Amino acid sequence: MEQLTLPKEKLPELLGEIGSKFELIGPKEENGFLAFRKINDPKEVNLDILLSRVPPKSLIFQQTETLFTYAKGKDSKVQTPKIDESVRVIFGIRPCDARGYDIIDPVFMGKKEGDYIDPFYTKKRNRSILIGLSCNEPDTNCFCTSFDDSPANTKHVDILFTDIGDTYFVEVVTEKGEDLIKNLSKIFSKATEKESTIRKETERAAIKAISRKMNTEGTVEKLDKMFDHEFWVETARSCIGCGICTYLCPTCHCFDIQDESTLKLGGRVRVWDSCMYEEYTHHASGHNPRPSRMNRVRNRVYHKFNYFPKNDGIFGCTGCGRCIDYCPVNIDIIEVIDKVKEANI
Amino acid sequence: MVENKELIKVVEETVSRDDVKYVVGYKRGTYGFQIKPAFAYSAKDAKEFFYSPLCAKNLATYPLLEEKLPLRRGEEAEHKKIGIVVKGCDSRAIIQIIQEKGLEREDVVLIGIPCKGVIDPKKIAKRFPKQSKFVDVEENNNDEYILEIGGTSHKIPKDELLSDVCKSCEYPNPLLYDILIGEAEEEFQPEHFNRVDELKEKTIEERWEYWEKHFQNCIRCYACREACPLCYCKTCMVDLLEPQWVRRSVNLSENTAWNVMRAFHLAGRCISCGECERACPVNIPLMELNKFVEKEVKEMFNYTAGLDTEEKPFLGSFRPDDPEDFIS
Numbered sequence: 001m002e003q004l005t006l007p008k009e010k011l012p013e014l015l016g017e018i019g020s021k022f023e024l025i026g027p028k029e030e031n032g033f034l035a036f037r038k039i040n041d042p043k044e045v046n047l048d049i050l051l052s053r054v055p056p057k058s059l060i061f062q063q064t065e066t067l068f069t070y071a072k073g074k075d076s077k078v079q080t081p082k083i084d085e086s087v088r089v090i091f092g093i094r095p096c097d098a099r100g101y102d103i104i105d106p107v108f109m110g111k112k113e114g115d116y117i118d119p120f121y122t123k124k125r126n127r128s129i130l131i132g133l134s135c136n137e138p139d140t141n142c143f144c145t146s147f148d149d150s151p152a153n154t155k156h157v158d159i160l161f162t163d164i165g166d167t168y169f170v171e172v173v174t175e176k177g178e179d180l181i182k183n184l185s186k187i188f189s190k191a192t193e194k195e196s197t198i199r200k201e202t203e204r205a206a207i208k209a210i211s212r213k214m215n216t217e218g219t220v221e222k223l224d225k226m227f228d229h230e231f232w233v234e235t236a237r238s239c240i241g242c243g244i245c246t247y248l249c250p251t252c253h254c255f256d257i258q259d260e261s262t263l264k265l266g267g268r269v270r271v272w273d274s275c276m277y278e279e280y281t282h283h284a285s286g287h288n289p290r291p292s293r294m295n296r297v298r299n300r301v302y303h304k305f306n307y308f309p310k311n312d313g314i315f316g317c318t319g320c321g322r323c324i325d326y327c328p329v330n331i332d333i334i335e336v337i338d339k340v341k342e343a344n345i
Numbered sequence: 346m347v348e349n350k351e352l353i354k355v356v357e358e359t360v361s362r363d364d365v366k367y368v369v370g371y372k373r374g375t376y377g378f379q380i381k382p383a384f385a386y387s388a389k390d391a392k393e394f395f396y397s398p399l400c401a402k403n404l405a406t407y408p409l410l411e412e413k414l415p416l417r418r419g420e421e422a423e424h425k426k427i428g429i430v431v432k433g434c435d436s437r438a439i440i441q442i443i444q445e446k447g448l449e450r451e452d453v454v455l456i457g458i459p460c461k462g463v464i465d466p467k468k469i470a471k472r473f474p475k476q477s478k479f480v481d482v483e484e485n486n487n488d489e490y491i492l493e494i495g496g497t498s499h500k501i502p503k504d505e506l507l508s509d510v511c512k513s514c515e516y517p518n519p520l521l522y523d524i525l526i527g528e529a530e531e532e533f534q535p536e537h538f539n540r541v542d543e544l545k546e547k548t549i550e551e552r553w554e555y556w557e558k559h560f561q562n563c564i565r566c567y568a569c570r571e572a573c574p575l576c577y578c579k580t581c582m583v584d585l586l587e588p589q590w591v592r593r594s595v596n597l598s599e600n601t602a603w604n605v606m607r608a609f610h611l612a613g614r615c616i617s618c619g620e621c622e623r624a625c626p627v628n629i630p631l632m633e634l635n636k637f638v639e640k641e642v643k644e645m646f647n648y649t650a651g652l653d654t655e656e657k658p659f660l661g662s663f664r665p666d667d668p669e670d671f672i673s
Contacts, residue, residue, distance in 0.1 A: 031562060032628050053627060054564060063564065064594045140376055140475050211477045212376075238382040240406060242568035244626050260592045271593045274566070279584050292412045324375075328572050328624040329382055329402070332375040 001154070002172040004181075004188040005195055006161075011168070015042035015091065017184055022129075023088040025059060027052055036090070047092055047163075050139050051320060055250035056097050059090060060124045061104065067120075067257070069267040083123045089180070091131045096144045096318040098130050098156035100250030106312055107253055120270075129176050132157030136202060138210045141321030143334060145207055146214040149319065152203035162199050169199040214334045215341065216305070216315060222340055223306040227298070231343050235336055236297035238329040243274035245300070245323035245331070251308075251316045254280070275299055301336060347396040347458055347527050352430075355524050356391035359428045359454055368428030368456070369407050371400040377476035378469045382407070385428075396430070396526075398484050401463040401508060403618040404429050405438035405574035408448060427453055432460035434510075436519035437616035437651030438574040444651075445614075445658050447577055457522030459530040462503070462511035464490065466623060469506050473499075510619035510632055513538040520652060538636040545637075556601070562627040563600040565593075569607060569631055572624035575614045582606070608634035613642045613659025616651040645669040 006014060018024050019039060026039040029046040033053040039045055068080045108121035134152035135142070144151060154160045158177035162169040169191060172178050181188065191199075246252040256273035259266060273280055276297075281290040290296050308316030317333070324332050352370070360368045372383035372393040380399050385391045408427045416422060431439065436455060442448045461484055473480070473494060482492045488503040504512075511517075513536050518529045544552060567583070570576040583591045583603055591602045607621075608631070615635045622632045642648050646667050648659045656662075 031559060035562070064596065140477050234384075237384050240410065240568075240571040242571035242624065243566035244568050244624075247564050247566045248626060256593060258593045260589075260594060269592075269594050271595060272564075277567075277584075291414055293410070326626045328568060328620075330374040330379040335375050 002178065002181075003191040003196060004170040004172065005164075005191045006168045006170055006188050008163075008166055008168060010187050012042035014184065014187060015039065015045060018089050018091070018180075021183065023086065024091060025056075025088060026091040036093075039091070045092065047133060050135055050137070050142075051094060051097070051322065053322075053326075054248060055100060055320065055322065056090065056093055057100055057104070057250050057253070060101060060128065061108070061121055061253055061255075062124075063272045065120050065270040067268045067270055069265065072261075072264055072266065083120060085123050085127050087129060087180075088127050089129045089131060092133045093130050093157065094135055094320075095132055095151060095153040095156060095160070096142075096149060096320045097250050098132055099144075099149060099153070099318050100320075101125065101130075102156050103251045103308075103312075103314055103316060103318065104253045111312075129180050130157040130159070131177075132160040134160060134162040134203065134206065136163050136206050138206055139321065139325075141212060141324040141334075142210050142319065143212045143214050143321060144319035145210050146216060147315055147317065147319050150203060151206040151210070152199075162202055164195060164198045164202055167195070169195055169202075212321075212334055214317075214319070214337050216337065219305050219337060219340060220309045222343075222345075223302060225345050226340070226343055227302075229343055229345065231339065232294045232298040235301075235331070235339070236292070236294040239276070239293045239297050239331060240329060241276050241278065241293055241296070242328065243276050244326050244328065246274040246276055247272060248322040248326055250318050250320055250322075251304070275303070297331070301333075301340075304333075305337065305340075349395050351526055352396055352456075352458075353391050353394050355456055355526060356385055356394050356428070356430075357388040359456060359524070360385045360391060361388050362426075362454075364426050365428050365454055366423065366425035368430070368454075369404050370394045370430035370456070371396060371402070371404075373479045373481070376479060378464070378466055378473075378480055378482065394430075395481075396458055398461065398464045398482050398490060399466075399469075400432075401466060401619070401623060403432075403435045403438060403572075403574050403620045405431065405435045405442070405618075406572065406577075406620075408453060409442070409574070409577040426451065428456060429453055430456045430458060431519050431522065432458050432463070433514065433516040433518050433520065434460075434616055434618040435574075436521045437516060438618060440521050440654050441575060441614055441616055441651035442577070443654045444656060450654060455519065455522040455524075457519030457525040459519070459525070459527055460511075460514075460517045461530055462507045462514065462517070464506045465508040467628075468508075472501070472506065508619055508623075509538065509540065510617050510622075512536045513636075514617070516652075521654065538632070540630065540633050541636045541640060544633055556604075557597060559627075559629045560600045560604055561597045563595070563604060563629060564627060565595050565600065565603060566626065568624040568626060569621035569629075572620040573611070574618070574620070575611060575616070576607070604629065604631070604634065607631075608638055611635055612638045613646075613648055614650050615639060 024039045025036055026045045027034045028037045028044050034049040036052050036056045068078050070078045108118040110117050152162050154171050154173045158174045160171045254273045255270050257270050259268050282288045304316035356368050368385045370383050371380045374381045378399050482490050490501045492499050515535050592599045619632055
């Protein structure tokens with residue numbers, strides 16, 4: 001892995017150059033929170049706030065995706081939208097959010113030959129080059145280390161930037177990353193041994209700053225035995241059934257497909273959906289297999305901590321902490337898993 | 346000041362009654378300034394109940410979240426009361442729901458708490474970030490909040506952390522209750538909800554730009570609806586597919602439709618607890634819409650929601666002597 005450095009004052013120059021050659025997406029402050037948006041001026045980039053409110057999954061698994069459009073009448077034709085495949089650089093993505101893509105990739109891109117490959121997700125995923133940014137100061141509810149992850153993990157990005165004082169320590173992880181660097185003018189320098197040491201120390205300090213921990217050991221097996229436990233009724237009592245935990249989750253990926261039309265035009269859209277809604281499992285017959293909040297809260301926990309590990313060998317949680325941060329009734333997933341472990345069966 | 350001992354005692358007594366199913370109140374949350382709804386099914390569950398200026402959440406939404414699941418053969422529906430800890434605004438929510446026949450007075454036992462205003466969770470989290478342990482806050486008699494973090498005591502002027510809706514609250518004391526804890530607070534002079542006044546001074550174009558900026562961020566998670574005690578329709582019209590009034594596509598047009606519709610459906614019904622705005626994950630200033638509508642309803646029809654269970658609902662009443670001046 002190539003190790004480079006970039007003086008901080010050169011960052012606008014770098015972003016300017018990337019922006020002139022490719023589409024550049026980055027974290028921008030808007031209405032008091034961070035959002036990933038198209039960057040027109042490097043000055044718009046905000047690297048002080050840790051996480052974007054809505055995770056950058058929305059860049060690849062868009063909240064609203066038009067699958068096709070049609071016009072009514074004699075000459076009606078179904079038109080599929082052309083999906084942009086030109087290179088797009090996503091700058092400033094945090095390692096946990098980048099890991100979120102890796103977790104949901106099998107859902108949309110298939111696991112084995114013959115699996116359906118979703119063109120919308122796949123093309124957006126393939127066109128994106130991820131320039132990650134290590135988290136030097138993790139927040140209250142960060143717990144990525146509980147999933148053998150690190151706030152400076154290089155594994156899920158193409159290039160990783162780590163703030164080591166006056167400079168960024170730049171690790172070029174993948175071929176995609178190498179190609180991008182080659183395309184840019186020579187503003188990077190080779191990293192020294194000393195800088196490499198500072199980078200490691202920075203990572204260690206960040207790991208130490210993470211105060212919350214989820215103990216996931218044995219969770220899958222324990223959950224196998226407590227589907228009908230009273231615990232789920234108690235846990236779901238305070239749930240008001242909003243979709244915050246699912247919409248702000250970097251790995252939640254449920255969607256609904258709807259036909260929307262006007263008198264002359266119409267289209268089929270794919271929109272985010274949430275298992276926290278009563279309507280989500282409501283059958284046309286009127287029957288609902290998940291009739292109460294208990295069923296829905298339980299399903300979400302099982303999906304992340306039982307079904308995901310069984311199907312894909314990975315927990316469906318990145319430890320970003322958003323669901324804990326924004327739950328209006330403080331349903332805290334770390335506490336839920338702790339209680340699962342304590343529950344008598 | 347609400348004595349926690351007294352609160353716990355009252356909750357214990359209430360939940361021990363044969364006709365009460367459970368009592369919902371507040372308990373300490375898992376980190377920072379978070380509180381959690383607490384449910385007592387027996388006297389021993391009451392021990393964790395507490396009250397402090399952090400207890401902003403309006404719990405009036407819970408009796409309506411009760412699921413009436415299909416009964417098994419031979420099973421009979423339970424007709425038991427739900428105990429709820431209510432502040433002034435929360436009690437008004439209950440009054441409004443009873444007025445609309447969403448609940449019967451006998452369905453609930455109200456444990457009233459005279460409120461001195463609650464802390465805005467966003468303001469306090471910004472002031473004291475990164476608190477991984479629960480921190481409680483007390484209010485002294487000098488209009489200051491006192492909290493202790495890592496052995497250091499902090500005194501913050503109340504005005505800096507108080508929720509905006511509380512500054513303009515006219516009814517801090519519960520208007521409907523079965524048991525009142527402590528003494529009723531003295532009425533204080535409410536301020537105008539400044540944010541609406543500021544908005545009214547803007548031109549229509551500026552206002553549109555302002556709302557456009559906010560509505561385009563809406564992710565339609567419907568947390569505003571679910572958190573609202575008055576949004577309890579069995580099927581919300583945005584969930585309807587046939588006819589589909591609001592499309593599922595998330596874009597400025599549909600988001601605007603949803604947000605405006607939500608505010609309109611609360612005309613003469615919103616009791617200004619601020620729960621929708623607190624729940625919104627993308628900081629949409631929803632109370633500005635609600636307060637705007639509230640003001641119009643007051644000025645045109647001299648109507649205030651949630652004051653009297655016997656009164657007719659705003660949209661179901663007609664008075665020839667409305668103060669409105671738009672028809673002459």
